[in-house]
Amino acid sequence: MPTAVETVEVLRAEDLVRTYQVGSVLRRSHVSAVDGVSLSLHRGEVLGVVGESGCGKSTLARMLVGLERPDAGRLLYRDTDVTAGHREDRKRLRDGVQMIFQDPYASLDPRMTVLDIVAEPLAANGSGTRSSRRDKVAELLSLVGLAPDMMARYAHQFSGGQRQRIGIARALALDPDVLICDEPVSALDVSVQAQVVNLLADLRKRLGVAIVFIAHDLSVVRHLADRVAVMYLGRIAEIGDTASIYDNPANPYTQALLSAVPSPDRGARGGVSRRRVLTGEPPSPIDPPSGCRFNPRCWLAQDRCHTEVPDLRVVGSTSRRAACHFAESALSGS
Amino acid sequence: MDTLVRPALRVRGLSVTFPVSGVDIPAVRHVDLDVPRGELVALLGESGSGKSVTARAVMGLAGEGAQVSADELTLGDVDLNSASARTLRELRGARMSLVLQDALSALNPVLTIGDQLGELFRIHQGASKKVARSRAADLLGQVGIPAPAKRIDDYPHQFSGGMRQRILIAMAIALEPELLIADEPTTALDVTVQAQILDLLGSLRTQLDMGVLLITHDLAVVSEVADRLAVMYAGRVVEAGDADTVLSRPSHPYTEALLRSVPRIEHHGGDLFTIPGSPPNPARVPSGCPFHPRCHRAIDLCSSVRPELLATADGRTVACHRSEEVLDAHSR
16 A cells, blocks of 8 residues: 555656557558556656556656657646657656666666766766766665675676666666656566565655556566556556555456466466456557457457447546446456 | 386486586586476576576587586486487477477578478478378467468468467477477466466376476466476576475475565565575586575575485475475474
């Protein structure tokens, strides 16, 4: 449960849309990567975003940090519209929203020392002198659990977990309000993942930084997130507080997804073979189905689902919202 | 464990070393492993633990320069240790086969699926092109690919990731081998597809009475499907036994710590148990017990004397000076 989630809204997305064109000029097709995603993020809050590959979670992340411009919709950072991506918009967004990447081996320049890597956002921002930046880097490194005297070393001298800590220190250099983490632990060894997960939880508590945690590992998201958004083919299928989503999913897709997660508890063995089996072709964001995009694979689908796009609406007594015409029957059937 | 009636694979004292700039780096050290027919044995370990090298060495595919030695290496009744390269080549595919993680690079992009599957029947069994093609279509159906007759002329890129993994499995089981080694077969897949592949491996194992050696780093997958389990760390098996026994009451601190450090879908919040540091580089394995610098139960003895892998009363083997204490902690 969120302990001290304050009500200051730091980041807000309204109906973000991103479409790519693929194929030749003669046979043009459209990849609808993100289609009408709205969400808001409050100070100190962890929002988990889950979904399968191709559901648009990484495209969403890139739009939230301004690496990708939405085709439609608005992005607001602390009530300022930064959608247009003008010079000052980008600067404002960079000061407040930073990204942590999946692959700690590819996201650090092998020819730069740790000092240069972590100080780069500060230098680019023109803040402080060389020596004050050095002090700040030392402070950041100890914040993420690395010894400050390691700052003269190069990235290759560190293990995967340590590199991810360096990436986190770099993201924190400008004291951002929001960290966007795109699969931050999936490239790490199992025995190292817990260290980084704990670090992120600790940073949220100590610095009040809000975190968008994107992952395909549903157990990690459950552990860390206050709220969860489940995405399917570019749209939010269900969003709400973590406990409601995991304990009582109201969207058929969420139910199927959660039932396929294996448990490390031996007592729960066999859960996966008793899962809700999805029929039909696996989803592709190229020319997605009309109406509810989940309809070809859904066991509750009726005619209405083929034509009418379901709204995200409140289902049950909680603050959870689900995009399904038959969420009530899904909820009672689960 | 010698009472097992029908072993598909029996490995005793397997070691693999790779020469790297004049120095021999041991990747696998004295590994013992049994895979009975009809059972699924998981080999659990992190990167660099030697789990994939073990699998490749069994298949005779350890690579150039690798020095493989074993006291005993048998596939059913065949001694792989003394087998010639030619014999090994005939055995691969027919009696033992390997499924790799990256299905796209394991398939030939310029040949149709039908050609690649049919090749197995043509080369190993001398089947005609027509027969090979129809048997390939049957196989595709068996691994759950819809409309196999239509898809047999498609190329690998026309299939999704999960479908490609099914095709690899189809190739691996084509000649009904007694041993299937699957090296991280679901790591690149989404959970819903992973569940389908695990189901498929499970049902094929029963249908064909194969022994399956599943190599993975994912504890949840192991817990879901494994009958037996061997945990590897720094090139050695540190704990092995019946999966129920090992997972419910681990007796090695590494197994214990791994089980405690994974987040569970039923739980939220709080700090996760962490293992400090990271897995050792095979070239610089710590003295004594290789896990001692990261172990929460280490004593002085652990840094100097390496614990032998010993059998315990409940039928498992464990290499730890303090396994009794670990067991006690879990029976309370």
